[in-house]
Amino acid sequence: MTSENRTHIFGPVPSRRLGLSLGVDLIPSKTCTFDCLYCEVGRTTDRTIQTRPYVPVSEILEQLRRKLLVCSPDIITLAGSGEPTLHSEIHRIIRGIREITDTRVAVLTNGSLFWNKEIRDRVLDADIIMPTLSSAFGQTFGRIHRPHPDIHLSAVVQGLRALRMDYKGLIFLEVVFLAGINDTVEEEEALKDVIDTIRPDRIQINTVVRPPSDPRARALDPGQLEKIRLLLGEDAEVIAGTPRHEGGGRAAQSAAEILLDTLKRRPLRAADIVDSLNMDPHEVDDLIKGLMIKGYIRGREHSGEIFYLSNEGGFREEKE
Numbered sequence: 001m002t003s004e005n006r007t008h009i010f011g012p013v014p015s016r017r018l019g020l021s022l023g024v025d026l027i028p029s030k031t032c033t034f035d036c037l038y039c040e041v042g043r044t045t046d047r048t049i050q051t052r053p054y055v056p057v058s059e060i061l062e063q064l065r066r067k068l069l070v071c072s073p074d075i076i077t078l079a080g081s082g083e084p085t086l087h088s089e090i091h092r093i094i095r096g097i098r099e100i101t102d103t104r105v106a107v108l109t110n111g112s113l114f115w116n117k118e119i120r121d122r123v124l125d126a127d128i129i130m131p132t133l134s135s136a137f138g139q140t141f142g143r144i145h146r147p148h149p150d151i152h153l154s155a156v157v158q159g160l161r162a163l164r165m166d167y168k169g170l171i172f173l174e175v176v177f178l179a180g181i182n183d184t185v186e187e188e189e190a191l192k193d194v195i196d197t198i199r200p201d202r203i204q205i206n207t208v209v210r211p212p213s214d215p216r217a218r219a220l221d222p223g224q225l226e227k228i229r230l231l232l233g234e235d236a237e238v239i240a241g242t243p244r245h246e247g248g249g250r251a252a253q254s255a256a257e258i259l260l261d262t263l264k265r266r267p268l269r270a271a272d273i274v275d276s277l278n279m280d281p282h283e284v285d286d287l288i289k290g291l292m293i294k295g296y297i298r299g300r301e302h303s304g305e306i307f308y309l310s311n312e313g314g315f316r317e318e319k320e
């Protein structure tokens, strides 16, 4: 996929975790080291651990510079419709952002590559790093994340501990709980022991709050999440309800939410959606197709043009 004409900057969108977050999408959709059951962006099409300069740094920084002329986010979040640390020049992107603005920089990552010192070193200039760890058992880890065959839980944990040693900024560790998979007392207690050795600044407890890529990913209820919070201690908080992919290609989810909210109020054509979301027309086509397949929206012809309407509440179609 060439990056030509692709929009790399998304939002800003309100984020409970970060304030007003402007997303930077570094990676082609869906290029990732994992293929998580709960992924909100869909199945991974390129599961890899190969880092590459997927998108030109200058292109990202130029789009960001232009966007910052018209908005003032609280934070700039490096993410992607996949794993942002797969971008081999993420350090140059972080450095370039520092030259453009004083706004803080966060990296939203699955944390699977920090056993590699070179990759760890590339993110050390960020203000906040937000990795994920959802099990202390290799089998459960494999079941939830379906990682690239060269990624092993022991190396991931070792990488997160090394990150804590090397990195002076904030680490917010996300833990995603899935019903019937990692919600046993044995899982929770083992996870607590491992997290204690990683020493994140915050532990952010999440579950499946949006349609997952695999129906086997099922949510825990708020009572279960609260019990886990108490077990994990005073640095833990429940963040379920906050879009996982806020700000970024992980912003695809935020775009879907914004679009669904708007379509509940009024029908839009694809061209209107391109304008209102400031997205590439091909990405809007994909977004529309995905929402139609999942049954959230439908198309209706009017005066020779197709308008998209929400299938849930809000906007009501006039009977003909």
Ligand code: SF4
Pocket (backbone or CB within 6 Å): 032, 033, 034, 035, 036, 038, 039, 040, 041, 044, 081, 082, 083, 110
């Ligand atoms: S949830 Fe994140 S880490 Fe998991 S497959 Fe999706 S993009 Fe990759």
